[in-house]
Amino acid sequence: MIDVRSIEQKLDLGKSKKDWGKYKFKDGSEALYITTKSPKTRGRFNILVFEKNGWHYRLAVDSRIGNHVTADVLFGIAQSIK
Template sequence: MDIIKTIKISVICIVLTFSFSFTAKANYTSEEFQQSFFEIGFKGIHEALDENNIHFKQDIALPVQLPPIAFTHGFGRFSNLDGESNDKLEIDYLNKDVPQNHYKIFVQPVKYRLVFKEDLIDQRLKTNDGTEALYSTKAVRGFNLLVFNKNEFQYILSVDKRISDKVTPELLVQIADSIPKS
């Protein structure tokens, strides 16, 4: 599969996943809310992380720091699609009663990273170790992204645009800096 097709498939998967977040109903019971995510392949974060680590034969380090907003649930999903180029770990933190409190982490090997067009990049930032991070408010409708490479993986940290006053680009860089070196 050529790289352009792979990137298009990855972007479509990300957009569909983000789109699902807008359909969540705030009047779900906690059990109904959880079940809706389990039905589409999510599970506990550590279980998904373990699947990913076994698949890639390398441990993925997740950020220690979270955005300073309230979450009621955390889910993980390891996507093992056709070939390694579309395989990725997805972590979602949500608040079932406050839909805009939504933070996501996507992790995939750097060799299969997504490349962003220049017109989608709002800012170029630096992490404490000097790694370049791209900040985009245009790449995915409804979400702001911080994209960077660390420990041989590409990380995409994303937050709902409606909380961008609480989760700024600088705060996302601090969260990126909280990922331990492997």
């Protein structure tokens, strides 16, 4: 899943981000990565969140395919966005 929003309508990521993995873009900005459980679907998701050029992005995959679509793969996709 790819969710794109304007910065003004970005998702609230909560106060505690200490357990989030961090990736750095070449421009110095960061992407945050976490595996989380969704209470609505009872599933787990691997999520990469970042901001670029006034947009807020969320890339997410079901954790059952996490061994195929790793955090590095999601970050590679994020790096390809201009």
